[in-house]
């Protein structure tokens with residue numbers, strides 16, 4: 001049996017009278033890159049925020065590597081190896097690129113007594129930060145303020161911050177949004193190399209990114225997962241095509257994020 005990194009059972013979310021998620025079942029296998037797609041307003045961001053522990057589900061269960069984490073907040077999830085990167089970057093603009101990474105490594109070691117001593121003294125923090133700088137191709141900018149990086153580079157740094165603590169499971173929120181084609185291709189390559197051997201669940205509208213990255217794809221529509229499969233299977237799925245093309249209309253097939261034939 002394939003080990004599961006994440007398992008969602010019957011997840012529901014209501015905002016007042018509005019029910020956004022109506023029983024989401026989703027399995028994410030250990031070590032796979034799994035994309036969550038769906039029309040605008042389908043509830044992808046809401047589902048992400050529940051998995052990341054930023055919001056509480058109204059019903060249902062979330063398990064991380066077999067452990068029930070339904071009621072855990074994001075800090076507790078981070079300690080269990082689940083990290084999240086954001087659509088808008090979460091870098092500290094005025095800190096240098098290196099110090100952003102040092103902070104993230106330090107934070108992953110936990111706060112409390114000796115925090116500053118660890119900051120000043122630990123060679124381990126510097127070594128890990130330098131490894132990440134190299135892997136992200138940002139060594140040349142190590143001592144520049146993060147604010148001086150391009151948007152795409154800040155997203156790369158943001159990925160590094162998410163990985164700094166050695167997370168085994170990563171949630172990536174539209175990792176190529178706002179990038180031009182070349183930047184998006186580079187981001188996809190970086191995600192591939194930086195997350196090798198890890199589990200990744202990503203929300204993405206750009207189908208090049210989805211089909212370039214994902215081992216499997218799940219489609220969220222009307223508050224449920226309506227299909228899960230390899231990119232090839234999802235491309236050909238009649239119900240998926242109906243959801244996209246029904247929602248956006250025939251004219252939008254090539255530019256509204258619909259899976260191409």
Ligand SMILES: Nc1ncnc2c1ncn2[C@@H]1O[C@H](COP(=O)(O)OP(=O)(O)OP(=O)(O)O)[C@@H](O)[C@H]1O
Nearest residue numbers: 015016018020038039040041042043044045046047
């Ligand atoms: N805090 C909230 N209060 C009330 N309704 C909300 C709240 N957050 C989200 N919603 C509603 O939930 C629905 C799903 O929103 P969500 O942002 O999760 O969808 P999405 O699939 O991520 O959309 P997109 O692809 O456009 O980002 C929308 O109708 C939205 O208006």
